[in-house]
Amino acid sequence: MAKEIGVSLLGLGVVGSGIAQQLIAKEHTYTQQVGSKLVLNHVLVRDKNKNRDIQISQQLFADSIDQIINDDKTDIVIEVIGGEEPAKSFITQALNSKKHVVTANKELIAKHGPELISVARENNVRILFEASVAGGTPIIAPVLRDFSGNNITSIKAIINGTTNYILSRMSTENADYFEVLKDAQKLGYAESDPTNDVEGIDAAYKLSILSSLSYKSFVKDSDVYCEGITNISAKDFQIAKELGYEIKLIAFSEFKDNKVSARVHPTLISKNQMLANVHGVLNSVQIETDLIGEVLFHGAGAGSLPTASAVLADVIDISRNISSGFVNLDYMNIDQNASIVEISNLNTKYYIRVSANDEPGVLSRISTILADHKISIASFIQKSSHEGIAELVIMTHEALEKSIQEALNQIRNLSVVKAIENSIRVMD
Amino acid sequence: MAKEIGVSLLGLGVVGSGIAQQLIAKEHTYTQQVGSKLVLNHVLVRDKNKNRDIQISQQLFADSIDQIINDDKTDIVIEVIGGEEPAKSFITQALNSKKHVVTANKELIAKHGPELISVARENNVRILFEASVAGGTPIIAPVLRDFSGNNITSIKAIINGTTNYILSRMSTENADYFEVLKDAQKLGYAESDPTNDVEGIDAAYKLSILSSLSYKSFVKDSDVYCEGITNISAKDFQIAKELGYEIKLIAFSEFKDNKVSARVHPTLISKNQMLANVHGVLNSVQIETDLIGEVLFHGAGAGSLPTASAVLADVIDISRNISSGFVNLDYMNIDQNASIVEISNLNTKYYIRVSANDEPGVLSRISTILADHKISIASFIQKSSHEGIAELVIMTHEALEKSIQEALNQIRNLSVVKAIENSIRVMD
Numbered sequence: 001m002a003k004e005i006g007v008s009l010l011g012l013g014v015v016g017s018g019i020a021q022q023l024i025a026k027e028h029t030y031t032q033q034v035g036s037k038l039v040l041n042h043v044l045v046r047d048k049n050k051n052r053d054i055q056i057s058q059q060l061f062a063d064s065i066d067q068i069i070n071d072d073k074t075d076i077v078i079e080v081i082g083g084e085e086p087a088k089s090f091i092t093q094a095l096n097s098k099k100h101v102v103t104a105n106k107e108l109i110a111k112h113g114p115e116l117i118s119v120a121r122e123n124n125v126r127i128l129f130e131a132s133v134a135g136g137t138p139i140i141a142p143v144l145r146d147f148s149g150n151n152i153t154s155i156k157a158i159i160n161g162t163t164n165y166i167l168s169r170m171s172t173e174n175a176d177y178f179e180v181l182k183d184a185q186k187l188g189y190a191e192s193d194p195t196n197d198v199e200g201i202d203a204a205y206k207l208s209i210l211s212s213l214s215y216k217s218f219v220k221d222s223d224v225y226c227e228g229i230t231n232i233s234a235k236d237f238q239i240a241k242e243l244g245y246e247i248k249l250i251a252f253s254e255f256k257d258n259k260v261s262a263r264v265h266p267t268l269i270s271k272n273q274m275l276a277n278v279h280g281v282l283n284s285v286q287i288e289t290d291l292i293g294e295v296l297f298h299g300a301g302a303g304s305l306p307t308a309s310a311v312l313a314d315v316i317d318i319s320r321n322i323s324s325g326f327v328n329l330d331y332m333n334i335d336q337n338a339s340i341v342e343i344s345n346l347n348t349k350y351y352i353r354v355s356a357n358d359e360p361g362v363l364s365r366i367s368t369i370l371a372d373h374k375i376s377i378a379s380f381i382q383k384s385s386h387e388g389i390a391e392l393v394i395m396t397h398e399a400l401e402k403s404i405q406e407a408l409n410q411i412r413n414l415s416v417v418k419a420i421e422n423s424i425r426v427m428d
Numbered sequence: 429m430a431k432e433i434g435v436s437l438l439g440l441g442v443v444g445s446g447i448a449q450q451l452i453a454k455e456h457t458y459t460q461q462v463g464s465k466l467v468l469n470h471v472l473v474r475d476k477n478k479n480r481d482i483q484i485s486q487q488l489f490a491d492s493i494d495q496i497i498n499d500d501k502t503d504i505v506i507e508v509i510g511g512e513e514p515a516k517s518f519i520t521q522a523l524n525s526k527k528h529v530v531t532a533n534k535e536l537i538a539k540h541g542p543e544l545i546s547v548a549r550e551n552n553v554r555i556l557f558e559a560s561v562a563g564g565t566p567i568i569a570p571v572l573r574d575f576s577g578n579n580i581t582s583i584k585a586i587i588n589g590t591t592n593y594i595l596s597r598m599s600t601e602n603a604d605y606f607e608v609l610k611d612a613q614k615l616g617y618a619e620s621d622p623t624n625d626v627e628g629i630d631a632a633y634k635l636s637i638l639s640s641l642s643y644k645s646f647v648k649d650s651d652v653y654c655e656g657i658t659n660i661s662a663k664d665f666q667i668a669k670e671l672g673y674e675i676k677l678i679a680f681s682e683f684k685d686n687k688v689s690a691r692v693h694p695t696l697i698s699k700n701q702m703l704a705n706v707h708g709v710l711n712s713v714q715i716e717t718d719l720i721g722e723v724l725f726h727g728a729g730a731g732s733l734p735t736a737s738a739v740l741a742d743v744i745d746i747s748r749n750i751s752s753g754f755v756n757l758d759y760m761n762i763d764q765n766a767s768i769v770e771i772s773n774l775n776t777k778y779y780i781r782v783s784a785n786d787e788p789g790v791l792s793r794i795s796t797i798l799a800d801h802k803i804s805i806a807s808f809i810q811k812s813s814h815e816g817i818a819e820l821v822i823m824t825h826e827a828l829e830k831s832i833q834e835a836l837n838q839i840r841n842l843s844v845v846k847a848i849e850n851s852i853r854v855m856d
Contacts, residue, residue: 023575033576033759068505130574138574145573146566148461149450149740175651263824274726292564293532295727298702299722309719312577316435326754331461339826 005034006073007321008042008062010090011080015104015131016043017054018308019078034314036323042068069093075322076315078086079103097117100322102314104131104307110221113212114334124328126192126321128314131205131401134159134283136306137299141313143213144331149288152214154254156427161281161301161335163229163249167266168279171246176234182365199228200249200264209252210285211262215255217338219262224253225343226352228264236353236422239383239393240268243351246276250427261341268351273299280283299412318370349378349426351395354411355418358390362416366392369410373403376385389418395426433462433747434501436470436490438518439508441534442545444471445482447506457732461744470496497521503750506744516740517541523547523555528750530742532559532735538633538649541640542762545623554749556742561634562711564725564734568742571641571715572759573734578717580642584855586634587634589709589729590625591657591677594615596707597693599674604662610611617709627656628692635679636711639690640665643683645766647690652681653771664781664850667811667821668696671779674704680856689769696854701727707764715832771832777806777854779823782839785848786818790844792818797838801831817846823854 007023009016021032031037042062050391062068065086068077077103078092081087087108096119102317103109107117109129122128130140134157143152158164162184169180181198184190196202204224211219229249240247242245245268269276274296283301288294300306321327356362364381365407370377376397383391396404404423412420432696435451437444451458451468459465469838470490492494493514496505507529509515515536520530524547531537531826535556537544548555553828562585570730571580585591590612590627597608609626612618624630633651648680673696679774681690697704702724706841711729716722728734749755784790798805811819824832840848 018719026577029579030577032761033692100491137723138570141574142570143567146569146741146744147737148744149454149737153458274702274705277702289737291446291733291740292728293734296567297723297725299723307720308577308719309577309717312719313574316576317573320756320759323758328748328752328754328756331748333460341482 004037004039005075005322006039006041006071007076007078007315008044008068008074009078010041011043011082012045012052012054012056014304015225015307016054018304019080019311020056021054022308022312030316034323036318036319038319040314041071041074044068048382051258064393065090065093069097070415074099074102076318077224078104078311078315079105080311082107082114084108084111089202091116091127094335095123095125098123098125100125100318101127102311102318103127103129105129105232106132106202106205106209106309110208112220113209114348117332117334121329127319128318128330129209130314131164131310133209134285134297135301135303135426136309137285137297137301138310138313139210139285139297140213142297143210147287148331149287150290150291152255152287153289154208155207155214155252156249156275157207157283157285158275158278159283159285159301160203160249160250161250161283162194164278165281167229167232167247167249170234171231171237174234176239176401177230184391198230200226203249203251203264207253207262211253211260212334213332213340214287215260216333217259217260217342218334219253219338223262223263224427225336227264229266230419231422232266232421236424239353240351243395244271245269245426246271247424248275248278249326250275253400258339259341260338261346263343266424268304268424272359343391345403347398348401349396349398349428350404351393351424351426353421354392354394355389356392357416357418357422358385358388359416362390365414366411368395369407370396373399373407375399375407417420430468433466433503433750434467434469434499435504435506435679435743436496436499436502436602437468437508438472439510440480440482440484441508442475442577442732443735443739444508445731447508447539447712447739448484449482450736450740456480458744461697462747462751464597464747466747469499469502472496473484492778493518493521499524504528504529504746505529506739506743507533508739510535514535514813519544519555520547523551523553526551526553528746529555530737530746531555531557531737533557534630534633534637538636541637542646545760545762546629549757552755554755556746556758557637558742559735559738560714561637562725562735563729565711565725565729565732566599566738566741567713567725568636568641569639570725575715575717576759578719579585580683580715580717581850582716583635583638583642583680583713584703585635585679585711585713586703586706587711587729588625588628588631588677589681589711590618590622592706593709594626595657595660595675598660598662602665605658605660626658628654631679631692633679635681635692635745637770639681639688640762641760643688643766644761645688645764646762647681647688647766651690651768653691653693655695659850660694661850664852667781668779671823671856672699673697674699674851676703676706678703686767687769687776688766691771694852696852699706699854743746773831775826776829777824777826777856778781778832779852779854780836781819781849782820782822783817783849784820785844785846786816787815787844790818791820793842794822794839797835798824801827801835803827803831
């Protein structure tokens with residue numbers, strides 16, 4: 001039985017500090033759980049002299065990645081730098097030096113997961129990445145272990161805290177997007193360049209990882225259709241609520257007839273769904289399987305300690321292996337590229353908000369275009385008219401995306417139509 | 429690498445049939461996942477000739493438990509008979525014969541979990557019981573694996589489908605308990621003798637298992653304070669709703685100052701809590717930890733295929749060990765009996781509904797008794813008076829259980845008071 005298990009940390013930002021702090025503070029309980037002592041060997045940072053909240057002995061700072069790679073006492077490398085490079089090179093070197101890797105890096109795993117899993121397997125070591133999806137909320141281990149007897153058929157999730165925070169505040173305060181964004185930036189919930197979050201890119205990374213593991217074929221981040229929340233207005237929230245919906249940035253994927261569809265977009269979601277009641281920065285992932293039906297996991301999706309919790313669970317899992325002298329390789333077979341159903345071939349319901357001249361014949365012209373495209377109307381609401389411009393809201397039944405887009409183009413070109421103010425997909 | 433892993437099944441009821449059906453139908457995918465073929469060797473039933481929905485070859489039926497215990501080809505024994513005996517003897521024999529055990533038996537694990545875990549450990553085999561709590565919804569594996577870096581501080585759960593079904597219907601239909609119970613029995617959601625469910629005993633078993641694993645000390649089922657739902661009336665639901673609450677049977681435990689408190693009772697729970705929005709037969713478990721805050725797991729809590737899913741996850745986990753030639757012992761250290769805080773020493777908020785003569789001085793006498801017992805009133809509502817009898821509802825701030833009970837006794841004895849119609853604990 002190994003007496004000490006060496007852990008080295010790449011990155012000492014918000015998450016890295018949380019991990020280091022816990023490894024130090026809970027040394028005794030982790031030793032009990034693992035049967036060996038977890039020792040923080042090295043920490044790699046860009047600037048050793050930076051002021052930090054955490055007290056770390058200067059001796060722990062590594063001079064270079066090579067010092068860690070060449071350190072025989074380091075059994076596990078934790079990567080919390082983020083981004084593709086140098087993270088990918090560092091991880092690859094670590095794996096090739098027979099070190100286990102735990103990472104929170106969603107972009108890297110979304111883009112290169114299968115490759116890195118292969119490198120780990122060739123070296124008889126493990127790479128785990130629970131923290132890459134939904135932060136502190138367990139979801140990857142449950143997919144790999146707890147649903148192993150099931151066929152997973154779909155994933156429906158709120159997995160970006162920033163956008164859910166913004167949308168929650170827009171909903172409760174009846175505020176507009178840019179107003180709330182500014183405040184979220186002040187409060188540290190959104191970055192100064194919020195693109196990655198508000199355009200759905202971050203959520204797409206996470207959906208790509210979960211879908212690849214669930215359907216056992218590689219769903220690349222570029223396979224995920226992606227639409228952000230920047231066009232959602234206070235008006236859309238008002239109307240959505242009247243109709244019994246919330247507006248959420250939903251990450252959704254489905255496995256059907258051996259094909260995957262995966263998309264991230266703002267969605268009108270019925271208030272009686274659990275996901276409609278996920279507020280603030282929290283995350284929720286709903287997995288549908290053949291045996292269980294729907295199972296939902298809900299909790300903190302980011303933050304220093306919640307993310308540290310997920311990283312530490314992976315570290316302790318691997319450490320138990322090392323302690324008992326046997327490496328338990330993970331079943332993460334991601335066979336090949338998934339066959340992807342393009343968004344244009346998907347059927348969804350739509351909410352369409354149109355401003356048009358308040359005159360006879362408008363509805364007839366719009367409904368003729370919809371009928372021509374085989375789009376059937378579930379409900380039609382004429383909102384108050386103002387200065388000769390009426391606001392019309394159309395809720396459709398399920399229709400082919402391609403047809404919807406063609407119909408929207410024709411409606412937009414009608415002389416009586418001022419604008420298509422918004423069009424948002426709907427999930428009941 | 430083992431080519432075949434033998435599985436024997438004790439019990440072929442609703443859950444057993446689901447497991448057998450899946451083992452047969454998904455043989456190919458399970459072989460892929462495990463690296464060895466899972467083979468159903470034997471099935472033990474009381475009556476081989478009983479009519480069953482599932483097609484099982486007569487040759488699979490074992491003549492006795494001994495045939496399975498002595499079968500060298502059986503690596504894993506699945507127990508889905510339920511109850512203490514003969515399940516306990518069968519499992520003990522299996523473990524002592526170096527066979528791994530997977531069970532869905534909550535009563536057995538709640539009462540004898542630590543003992544059986546010890547027997548397994550002595551024999552270098554595993555005993556897993558994911559299905560014993562919340563059916564298809566993963567919760568035990570997450571507690572053992574995903575929260576391993578955390579200290580778990582509390583558990584708040586809806587873990588009995590029957591009572592949640594009854595309470596959900598009482599809430600939506602404004603119906604009385606016995607009315608809905610009868611219907612639930614007709615529909616198969618409640619048993620003809622519903623005691624185990626409606627008195628909270630089943631939920632107490634599950635809370636005992638989860639608490640023991642979470643706090644690492646043995647919380648016996650008899651340590652769980654238990655109150656059922658049979659006294660809840662349509663009237664209580666009406667008032668609760670007016671005040672912004674739902675009524676749920678909540679299983680709650682807490683670890684504080686090295687002491688555990690654990691209780692199952694009807695609870696007024698604020699509508700903005702996720703648990704208040706758990707409907708029908710579904711289960712939800714909310715775990716609170718030092719690093720993550722609250723994490724909620726929500727899904728099917730019973731039923732043939734959901735329960736089979738949890739059993740199969742355990743079977744596949746163990747099979748991966750067998751296939752790779754190494755047994756990965758679980759970290760389930762349940763050290764000793766927990767020190768338990770008695771219910772009388774707990775502080776909770778209360779909803780108290782009193783019927784009393786509609787005359788001056790009633791409120792003054794009741795509020796004097798409460799003040800004498802250091803119970804402070806959060807709100808007081810006089811409901812409509814009928815035939816000289818007024819209905820009073822008192823919502824208290826947190827107060828000592830012992831004081832509440834003493835005060836209720838004194839109020840009950842007031843000459844102007846007709847009855848204490850109900851008193852229910854409150855969670856905001």
